[in-house]
Every structure is written in C-alpha cells, then in structure tokens.
Amino acid sequence: xxxxxxxxxxxxxxxxxxxxxxxxxxxxxxxxxxxxxxxxxxxxxxxxxxxxxxxxxxxxxxxxxxxxxxxxxxxxxxxxxxxxxxxxxxxxxxxxxxxxxxxxxxxxxxxxxxxxxxxxxxxxxxxxxxxxxxxxxxxxxxxxxxxxxxxxxxxxxxxxxxxxxxxxxxxxxxxxxxxxxxxxxxxxxxxxxxxxxxxxxxxxxxxxxxxxxxxxxxxxxxxxxxxxxxxxxxxxxxxxxxxxxxxxxx
Numbered sequence: 159x160x161x162x163x164x165x166x167x168x169x170x171x172x173x174x175x176x177x178x179x180x181x182x183x184x185x186x187x188x189x190x191x192x193x194x195x196x197x198x199x200x201x202x203x204x205x206x207x208x209x210x211x212x213x214x215x216x217x218x219x220x221x222x223x224x225x226x227x228x229x230x231x232x233x234x235x236x237x238x239x240x241x242x243x244x245x246x247x248x249x250x251x252x253x254x255x256x257x258x259x260x261x262x263x264x265x266x267x268x269x270x271x272x273x274x275x276x277x278x279x280x281x282x283x284x285x286x287x288x289x290x291x292x293x294x295x296x297x298x299x300x301x302x303x304x305x306x307x308x309x310x311x312x313x314x315x316x317x318x319x320x321x322x323x324x325x326x327x328x329x330x331x332x333x334x335x336x337x338x339x340x341x342x343x344x345x346x347x348x349x350x351x352x353x354x355x356x357x358x359x360x361x362x363x364x365x366x367x368x369x370x371x372x373x374x375x376x377x378x379x380x381x382x383x384x385x386x387x388x389x390x391x392x393x394x395x396x397x398x399x400x401x402x403x404x405x406x407x408x
C-alpha cells in the first residue's frame with residue numbers, strides 16, 4: 159500500500175476525532191460513571207534473604223595520655239555514724255605458750271638495830287646524839303655508828319624504838335627527826351638497888367634524806383647503862399614504802 163492510498167484513511171480518522179471531541183465537550187459524562195471497581199489485593203511478597211555481615215570498623219588510634227589534673231579540695235568531714243551493735247562474743251583462743259621466768263622483784267626494805275657498847279663514855283651532854291656504836295643489824299647501811307643517825311633512803315612509814323637500861327641515875331632523852339623532837343621519854347631514879355628500864359617507840363613518815371636519832375634532853379639525866387647482862391638499844395625499820403608504780407628497790 160502506498161502513501162497515496164493511505165491519505166484518505168488518515169483524513170477520515172482526523173475528522174472523526176474532531177467530531178468526537180466536540181461531542182464530549184458538549185455532552186459531559188458524570189465522573190461516577192467512569193470510576194472503576196477496586197482490584198483484588200495481591201498476594202504478600204516473599205521474605206528477602208538475610209544480608210551479608212558488614213565489615214569490621216577500623217581500630218581507633220591510641221591518643222597520648224592526658225596531663226594529671228590538679229588535686230581537688232579536701233571535703234568536709236562527714237557526720238559520725240550511729241554506733242553499731244555489739245558483736246557476738248568470739249570463741250576462746252588457744253592457750254599460749256608459757257613465758258620465760260622473769261626476774262624476782264625485791265620489795266623496798268630498810269632496817270637496823272644498834273646498841274651501846276660497854277666502852278661507851280658516859281655521861282653525855284645535852285643536845286648530843288647518843289652513839290649506839292655496835293650494830294646488831296644494818297644490812298642496807300642506813301644507820302651510821304659514828305654519828306648515831308639513821309638516814310632515810312626509801313620513802314615511807316617507819317617505826318623506831320628505844321630501849322634504855324637505867325642504873326643509879328635518872329634518864330631523859332628525845333627521839334629526833336631533822337633537829338626536832340618528835341617524842342620524849344623520862345625515867346626518875348628512885349634509889350633502886352638494881353637496874354631499871356625505859357622504853358618507847360613511835361611511827362614516823364620519812365622521805366629520802368630525813369634523819370632520825372636519839373638525843374640527850376638534860377645533861378643531869380643521862381643514866382644510859384649497859385653491861386654484859388643488860389643493853390640499851392636503838393632500832394628502826396620500814397613498815398611500808400611510798401614508792402610509786404611498784405618500783406623495785408634492792
């Protein structure tokens with residue numbers, strides 16, 4: 159078929175299209191007559207296959223350590239907490255080994271006793287210390303036979319006693335402490351044919367350095383006497399000490 163034979167057909171189609179379009183423009187069809195029915199829902203699609211794992215990320219680079227920060231201010235002390243409950247009593251521990259024997263403590267001590275010897279010169283003058291020149295006991299050396307005086311080394315309470323034999327004379331003597339009479343004793347001679355006795359004693363509190371002795375009170379009353387059968391003695395000893403904290407004194 160040639161292009162000349164198709165020409166009349168194309169002209170007819172163009173005429174029909176112009177006529178039909180003008181008819182539609184004059185006679186509009188309502189939109190409700192042109193709406194189609196909803197289609198049937200399609201079937202659900204199949205699940206896709208899992209994707210491949212992603213690649214690991216690159217490791218971060220190590221940075222240089224930062225500088226040390228300044229020390230912060232000290233905080234305020236917190237309030238004291240409530241005291242906790244007393245815990246249960248623990249089990250008794252095992253008995254420890256026996257310790258080594260310790261050194262034996264020696265209690266403070268001081269004592270002496272002395273007497274007049276037969277060679278002692280009488281009479282004595284007032285104010286003179288009576289020299290009990292023969293020691294019966296003087297382990298600590300606190301009594302001096304040359305001065306007739308006891309010198310305290312251990313502080314505490316002491317008891318001193320004097321026994322005097324009196325024969326054919328009256329006797330008066332004082333128990334002295336640091337130059338002061340603390341006790342006085344007197345015996346008057348009454349023409350007795352045999353020796354008599356005069357005894358006395360006293361408790362004294364002493365500190366180191368204190369001295370105690372027997373002293374003549376009156377020169378005419380100086381009847382101290384001693385013989386092979388009778389003595390005149392001066393004795394003193396520590397009753398209890400004042401050492402603090404249980405001090406050891408040999």
